[in-house]
Amino acid sequence: MNLEMLRVSLPVLTQARQLVGVDAREIIFVAMRDQERIGFGECAPLPGLHTESLEFCMESIENWSNGLCEMKSLAPSAAFALSCAMETLNGFGARPVAPAKVAYFFPGTFAQCDQSAIDSLCGAKVVKIKFGRDSESNERALLSRLCNSLPAAKFRIDANRLLSRDECVARLQGVDASRIEYLEDPLRDPSQLGLLAKSTGIAIALDETIVDQSAQAHALRESLAHEGCVAAWILRMSLIGSLDAIRAVAADAARLSADAVLSTAYESSYSLRVAVHLAASIPNATRAHGIGTASLLAQDSCEPAIARDGFIDGAPLPIPFAEAWL
Secondary structure: EEEEEEEEEEEEEEEHHHOOOEEEEEEEEEEEOOOOEEEEEEEOOOOOOEOHHHHHHHHHHHHHHHHOOOOOHHOOOHOOOOOHHHHHHOOOOOOOOOOOOOEEEOOOOOHHHHHHHHHHOOOOOEEEEEEEOHHHHHHHHHHHHHHHHOOOOOOEEEOOOOOOOOHHHHHHOOOOHHEEEEEEEEEEOOHHHHHHHHHHHHEEEEEHHHHOOHHHHHHHHHHHHHHHHEEEEEEEEEHOOOOOHHHHHHHHHOOOOOOOEOOOOOHHHHHHHHHHHHHHOOOOOOOEOOOOOHEEEEEOOOOOOEEEEEEOOOOOOHHHHHHHHO
């Protein structure tokens, strides 16, 4: 079996750079060849989110290829890429699967929520927005405008642990709780998530609390499940590791009566399409997934995975940068 790596830089759209945190996504594509078969994976650690660097991942992947380390010892983004390459080499993604539901994503603030932005969300059943980056009044106004403009949509509010419980409750004052699908790990103090759910009548989704492998976080997940306030676990694939590791976390979510929502870290459309195929194999991955980010990149590795009518198609996986592997 031969292993090859291709390093590329994919520019992020100027207006999305503050959100993504970088001007370009630096990526290694891994190819595994075994006679006539070939499989691919994408390794794209994001500064500020992943602790591993791209250079460290390249070295680790080379060490794994040379038999110097095991998959379980690799950094998550490297393990994700290698496992994708191994599984696609063996047929994963080769056949069509059911389309995946996708949550639309509005990354802007109230000031950026003009008519053209609203028009781009028309028809959306689920829309994710960000809180904790603007004033309380502006974020209340943003949610009000979107609720009024998109009467058929439900909203996911992601604050990335930036708010106190009081700050979060204040932003939701007067909001129809039935319009909010869930609050995504919004609190600086996650131990108050249960109280937040009770005071707002809105379910919680766990994101950072899933990546945290401490005993305290494990106990909190169990406690929140007992309270019955958790709707979903957000599985940021390249923060978890291999595809089998992601499947195992999804199974743990199911054990605690939570759905699995797959999410990426602004990787290219190849990984978004991997998520579609992975979702088709996970029984509790029935909600809209957080994979509607292809439009944030100015260039892509394959045909952009753009949602149409709220779905990304389940076509067989493409070859990323196909001309590079000839």
